[in-house]
Amino acid sequence: MIREDVGDERFCILVDEVKDESNREQLAIILRFVNSCGILTECFFAIKSVSNITSLNLKNEISDILARHDLQLSKMRGQGYDGANNMRGTWNGLQALFLRDYPFAYYVHCFAHRLQLALISAAKDVSVIWEFFSHLDNVINIINSSSQCISELQNAQRKEIEHMLSIGERMYSATCNVLEYLKVHCSKASSRAEVRGAYRHFACFEFVFNLLLMHKIMRITDVLCQALQKKSLNILAVMRFVSTAKLILQELREEGWEVFLQEVKDFCSRHNIDILDLDSSYMIGRCRDETTVEHHYHFDVFNEAIDFVLMELSTRFNDKSVELFSLSVALDPRNSFESFNSDDICTLAKKFYPKDFSSQDICALEYELKYYVHEVIADQRFQVSTLVELCQELTNSGKSDTYIMITRLIRLVLTLPVSTATTERAFSAMKLLKTTLRNKMEDDFLADCMTLYIERELALTIDVNSVVDEFFVSKPRQVQV
Template structure:
């Protein structure tokens, strides 16, 4: 091969650098590189070529070297080169993450005491059996020298159809390392999982189906939206005139019916609340459609859903789900934070369970009274709760229970029990014990919950391989000194992650190295999966119609860079060029 001159090498570097900048920018924005027609005669070539031309239009030195002005063997614009550049950048990013002292693929505590959650890899499997999943995960970990015995926490998606297989996977990892504690991924579609659990009660399943139909019909067109707004204005004016509605700046704003979507957290709760808030206006719109609908199909659908809307059973389910989801929605919102502190999370979980139990035990009469008042206000018939409950019109299907028994036991208690059972399955006794003992390390309120006995019990029962018998004795001794030190030098710290950072900053992580080790173990437990949720949301942005057939490695490289763009942006173009050149021999030289 003819040795190239220094000027030719410099030109090759410039061409490759321009391609790297284009790849990096497009990946950060989640854009496709190529279009349907990449021929030079095409008027609508892909984003990569368009961006490269745009880059050249502002820099004549680039323009004179790229595309048609470049040699055939050093254009750096082909699909293979694009993917190779992307893979180089993704590999550099993952290797950069590996330098942090990780104990789990996605969540770790760095050398400065900061809790980090990073999207690490996207694993594709041939099937979802537990053995296959474990094999693939171990394979990914081994590539980056991460050992199973160093993992201290695991959590999986319990809301998908792989729930059974994930539980099996949990057990397989625990067989290899008893300290890979499973804490259910708190935030991962928890609200949607609770909605799904409530749908196990057939009456609630029917309610959500009816709610969707009402929202679809009322919000089907701009005309109906305008009618809804107008009906609200009339209703508000009437209530203000009767002194039933307070006025003021920002009060009584016009709203609309919100649609419940399985891809949006809390959307079901907001949908229920919006219907209660503009119930009368919704009835008005449905009556308008019944009277003025252009087709019999529109009028018929409006008649059907209006009949449902004006039924006691629908109103009862509407208010029941408002009360239940009002409790669980707060829990879900708290646990959706990107890096939720584990000790704060446990308080919210416990409070949610207690509030649901309180609703079950004490609030039946209050709920029934609220529903009755709502029905009276909107002129909805209220059944005699002491009469016999009948299913349909067939006398042979009459039951021996009263209407009150049906609503209280078959709907009210059954729905709340489904929520409590779902939360208990996600936060079992062992998990709760682990998290409860961890609260002894909580620095909130000037270490109000600090307890040496519970901290030693946490280390002894849950992390025996991390602390030898001799270290357990030293830990107890360290905690005696630590108890005096925290009251003088570690005040006004709100979270465990902040405490870990402060110990590092003050150098006390060396003095109390065993306490620091225990804190780091607790911090690696999975509390939230907002990072993972954002990764799957990013997949919808990255894998568009133009890129529907992306290969696994190409998709993974795109996601790693798109999600962790802050880190990827720090890599210099020269370092990427060096890595690109080292991968294989090339006709165009890139270094002297």
Template sequence: MKDLTIEKGGNDESLSSSNRGNFLELMKAFAKMNIEIDEVVLENAPKNAQYIASEIQKEILHIMANRVRQMVREEVGDKYFCILVDEARDISKREQMAIILSVSDTTSMNLKNEISNVLVHHDLHVKKIRGQGYDGASNMRGAWNGLQALFLKDCPYAYYVHCFAHRLQLTLVSAAKDVSVIWEFFSHLDNIVNIVTSSTKRIAELHTAQRNEIEYMLSIGERDSGSGANQIGNLQRAGATRWSSHCDSVKSLIGMYTAICKVFEVLSDYSPNGRVKAKVRGIYRNMGSFEFVFILHLMHKIMRTTDTLCQILQRKSQDILTAITFVTITKTCLQEFRECGWNEFLQEVKVFCSRNEIDVPDLDCLYKIGRSCRQTTIEHHYHFDVFNAAIDFILMELNTRFNESSVELLSLSTALDPKNSFDPFNSDDICKLAKKFYPGDFTDKEIVALEYELIHYKLDVMQNLKVSTLVELCQQLTESGRSSVYVMLTRLIHLVLTLPVSTATTERAFSAMKHVKTALRNKMEDDFLADCLTLYIERDLAKHIDMLNLRHPLNQQLLSIKSGKILLTIVKEQLDEMDPEIPVKLQKNRSFVSKSAIALIYQFYDS
């Protein structure tokens, strides 16, 4: 039950029902495959020890989820930690936080109280917080009354870092709104997606057109055959909150451009009424223009470059310094594309137009808007007014939103970055980082010790260790035993690694919530949802729960619930003494104890 996200109950769980629900039907399937299982489950188990009632199942899940929470708490130990918080609506339109809280009031003070209650419940002290990671909502990042400011009042070292992935999202969304040609392009793209995907008949026509195109391309040798190649797909819709979905939408349009044109040709001739026909023809006319194809390929180039950064920021483990490095790399790639990529890009657009029979204008002619004629050529317009302008705006937004030089904490932290053979190393900045931002973690004597450690560190670690990221450096220091030599430096590295990069971890919890709380289970209680999500998200930890050792506290809890209370009494009285009469006493109490529980105790007794 802990390994599967299945519906525990059914509408009719009676013996005469043909569908008693996923859980019971799965139990029946396992019973049919194994005689030993069949003898101890469902109708063959004692009536008071079947453990299929909804209340008992929820209680078992709650006990197991609590055990997983304890395992997570044990991993944290007495170390410093950061908090990542994000909100999303579940299928029943209730606001959920990623720490598996249900909240109706999402003001900063209410969020702070709810989070504090969770920390207190798990014996985690606010004074140990060394980082906060949220999105850019006003109730989160507000400098005076935002959630981050409220925690800073309780712990002055709980530094807030605006989610890097959210910053990138805001950058590209801003470009789509404020650059007219980009906004116009995405408006046309939305219309294309709406027309093609508005009915199953049109989707079927798209698939047929793709199939015909693939067969033709294979016959003339323009495509290679192979496993997984030449798959028929659908036109992707751009999401409101995921910029990577915009990249997927643009990429899918380029990949099936010819097939989509075939669909529009059919619709323009056979649409049911004049209004729809006029709309289809207008979109098709725009789609077949050089300007649309030019911007389509430009956005594809830009978004493929930024999507690499987006995917990096979504990784499970990422340190703040590596994230800053990849932001810089992305800026450099865009700048190089702007300065050196025009000729190659223009040639790529021309080849695409030639292959799809799209007219390419004479680029040396004067550019016209309506009846007016500007004193500039068409090539100049596309090169400087579209190509350069779009890239310049995105670079400007990236420089503004990722301007870490104005955030002294992050700029000083780069002195620890081991990239390029420890090129950013600066002992003064490292000492200033510890002294100014972590005075509660380093005394004056320890700052002096750090200064002397850095002298040896420069001659030892920087000459002998080959690492490229701060995480690798920390691992190498621990594995080589140098962490016990460079104690102060290791402590500072741990503090910097605690700083959050993005809220991708919390967003994965929301993705899991869609699998657990579905439309068919939209009335799940919040506590039950929290237990199911805990076991589903932390399934790697749940697999290590010891289900066979009866001395384990978890199993004593499991055996104590409901009808198993008498079994626990027998075990507690006799187990420690290893009474040889245990099997006999269990047999005498068979009417009160399930066979599966007896089998577990036999196994423990025999071992």
């Protein structure tokens, strides 16, 4: 059914691998394409057990699966993977091997993974933030390894404590209570000393300042993170989301210090935490610095943390260095097609999609664009905010039959991958099915069962056990448990 839906359209592959319950490598393949109705679609297509994850072996496995369903690799116009070396390697990675044979199957590093790497870099390379997460990790480890006498308290609070950053202030007092309890009831003196040290860091102005700062930064980037996992997202929308996130962070840096500092003071007051004398000289070890405590927290912590996140976002989402993305902006319908540029659109088709546009097609595109300005851009029906909506509107209105070249180019740009979140959803569904007991089934049977379940799980239509029961009835002899 998916193959029929793809039809003769160009497509993109999203690929990732993960180890299953039996420690075998499983390869998931997702197809991204624009169907005949002009709807951008990401469909789970296959999951395959692979003997090794070398780039050459993965290329062969993917090629075999696509060939089996008569999906021609020559029509592949995009590859979406994470940042693993075997995937993104410039010379021998999977993307490089495909590009040698199919030079228009452009590789895009998963945008959600880029965001993750940006936040990890900020946590590691800004010293005060690294120290904060070290202390936070220590607190969580202490509570999770607590003795039997407080197991009920631990079980009641564990999940909330582990997600304290996303939950916010509500769990701070509860965590303090757990640590205070452990200070008295730990059986070993060394454990009590460790808890006292953790509590000393946890209930101080510096920790609270960093906690609230990271909470604010993570709340801003979480909106971007959720957006990057949507199936219908396209490259142009992603770059707008990234730009907006950077703008909000910049506003926080330039205008949010006074409000943020007051929030920290209020938090400390509510939880009986001593507020530092912000006008006093800042101490570095045993030496006094020329700057004040407020200056240190404002410029060396608040500004530095935000600056580093901004720098990482600018580096990892640098669309200006990628000409393909820059030219694609000319198709963006946002704000009444304010970015429209006929020359850029023709250059995009000519330079990046020569296999899809002959010289005659380019000539036809140039003349279509002249009419496009007066018939589409000026028409209120097409005043939409995303390229996905524009593609659907062109199809529904029948204009796609008139503006054949423009529609073709829009479909190609939409096909470019954004993130591999759909593969992660497939793996989540796989883990629900492929338990230790079910791993004792024959491989072929389990593969069929697993594929059916993942398809239905992603569609949210059926329960795992009903799928397994269906196979027990239809193929009882294949089950070895």
